[in-house]
Amino acid sequence: MPLVSIEHVSKSFGTVRAVDDVSLTIGEGEFFALLGPSGCGKTTLMRMIAGFGAPDQGRILLQGRDLAGVPPHNRPVNMMFQSYALFPHLNVFDNVAFGLREEGVAKADIFARVEEALRLVQMQGFARRKPDALSGGQKQRVALARAVVKRPKLLLLDEPLAALDRRLREETQEELKRLQQTLGIAFLVVTHDQDEAMMMADRIAVMEKGCVLQIGAPATLYEEPKSRAVAKFIGDANVFDPEIRARIDDRALVHIGVANFEVTAPPGAFALGLRPEKIRVLEQERADPDLITLDATIDHILYRGDVTDLRVITNGLPLRVSMLNATRHKALRLSRGDAIRIAFDPADVMVLSV
Template structure:
C-alpha cells in the first residue's frame, strides 16, 4: 500500500500544504531562502538536513510560531498569513515533549480538549481512545516523572493526536530515545500514521530515521531545498555531492571524462587501475570535464586475490582499518593515491576461515551501474 502511494506523481492532485517562494530572515541572517514546496494529504514527509539548515524554522512557520518575511504558506487552500497557532488545524510535538509534570498521563492527553471546551464525556472517550492507540492504558494515572523516555514520547504523541488535527508536526521526535527504542518507535509511528490516515511532517537530522519513515524526503542546506524525492531516489540517485555525502556512507572518486564507449562513460582517475567505466545515461558530459563519481560501500566488492579478468573499475589498495558491526564488516582501503574507500560486506556465516586482515593488499571492484556521476 505504501509503495503505491504517490500523489505527488499525479498532476491533478492538489497539495495539502504549499510553500511559495518563502523567505525567513532574522536580522541579516537568512534562515529560509526563496523556498517552494508541496506536501500532500496522508503523506509522511521528512525535512532532513544538518543543524542550521532552516528545517525547524520552516516547520515553525507552518505551525504559526514564526511568520515568513516573504512568500506565502497555504494549508488546504487557505492562506495562513495572520492566522495564530491556536486557530490552525495543526498540532506540533516538540523534541522535549513538554509534558505538564503536575498532570498524570490522562490529564496531559486531554489538556487541549479541555482548553477547547469539549464536553467531559467526549474528552473521556477521546482520551481512552488515545490511550489504547499508544498502548498506555495501564499507565493512565502515572505522572511524567514515573515514566520512561519512550513512554513520555507516547504521551506527547497521544496529546498531539487527541485534537484530531489535519496535520501533525514532529520536531526531532525520537532524539531523546536510545537506539533500539528509537528504531522500534519509527515503525510504530509509520503504522500509526497509516492507520489514522493523517499527514505527518517530521524534522530530523538523522538520515536513517528519515529513510525509514518517510514517503518523501526534502534535503535542505543553507535555507534551500536541494532535492525532494523518495528515500530510494535520494539514496540511489543523489543530485549533488552534498546529498551523496550527507545521506548514508559514500565513496567519492575524482576524475576527468575521456569520452564514451558502447554507451558507457570512460573516466580517468588517479584512484583507479585503468579507466573507470560508468553507466549513468542521464548525464551529458564533455571530454576533459572534471567530475566526481559516487559509489556506496555496499556496492563495492573486495577481492583478496586478483579480480576476475573481465572485472571493470578495479582499485588496488591496502587494508587500513576493519570494523566488525555484527551483521556487516566495514573495510577501509587505502589507495596508492592516498584516498581511502570504504567497502562493506555482509557477514553471511558465523565463522570465516582465514579472514581478510589489516595491511593486506586487496583489489576492489564495482559495476558500471553502481556509480552515480556528480558533475563538479
C-alpha cells in the first residue's frame, strides 16, 4: 500500500481550477517532488495534504485512511513553510518543542527529542536564540528540525531552498537528501526549480495548469519525456514539428531540415525532441554511418567553462548544441560564422505528444 494516494483530486478557487483531476501515489520513504511553474497548483495540492483546504472532488488517503474532515492538527504530516514560519516570540528550543508540547509529550522526552532534532540539523548551540538572530540558512535548519521532531509519516517542504543563496542551496540539497535517507520519512517537496527536483527526488510529478503532465524518475523524465511541455520544462530541448513522409504501422519516416530518418511513433500528430548534448560537433573524424550528419553555421557561442552552448543554423533550421569541452582547445577553435559538421543518432530523438 502506498503511503499517500491522491485520487482524482480537483480544487477550484472561484473560476480558476487550481488542481485539476490529479492522481498520484507516494511510497513509504520516498523522496517525491511536485515540479512546475508558479501557479501550476503544486502548492495547493500540498496544502490539501496538510489539511489547509479540502479537495472539491477526489480523495487523499494516508496509509489507506481517507483524510477528508481530519483537521491539520490531527494529521500525521508536518510541513516546512516557504517563509519558514518560525514563531518570532519563541526561541529556537521552544520553536522546535512547540509540536511536542501540543502533543503532550513528557517534559524530559521533549528536551531529549529537541536536542536530537537540533543535532540532526547541526543547530545544537542555538537553542536560546530568537529567530530574528539567525541567518537565512540557520532559520531553514530550525524550520526543518521543527518539522521533523514530531516524526511525521510524511514531511511536506514548500520551496525549501527558494530563500537561500545559490551556494547554500546546493549544499542544502545534499543535506536534505541525506537527512531524508537517515530519517526514512517520505518527503514531498514543492519546487519550481527543475535542478533541485532532479537532484533530490526519487520521482517527480511535473505539473502545469493544475494537471500532472508526467510522473517519473528524474532520468525517465529527462530521457523519455512524453510531451513537448515536459521536454521543454525539464532541461533544454530542440523541438521540431516534423514532416511525415511515410507511415507503416508505428514506424514513420520523418523529415526535418535536410534530414530524413525513421522513428517509432503512435498514430496521430507528434513532435520530435533532441537534447542539445546529444548532438555532436564533428572535428576531423569520419562520422559513424548510423549517424545523421548535417552542415551547420555557428550563429552564437555561449562559453560556460565545462560546456560550450552553440546556437547553430542548419539549412534555415536553428538548433541548440551543447558541446562538452573534453579537450583544452576545443572551444577555442570555434568562432561565430564558422561552418561545422554536426551529427546525431536517430535513436536519441524523442517522440513527443504535441
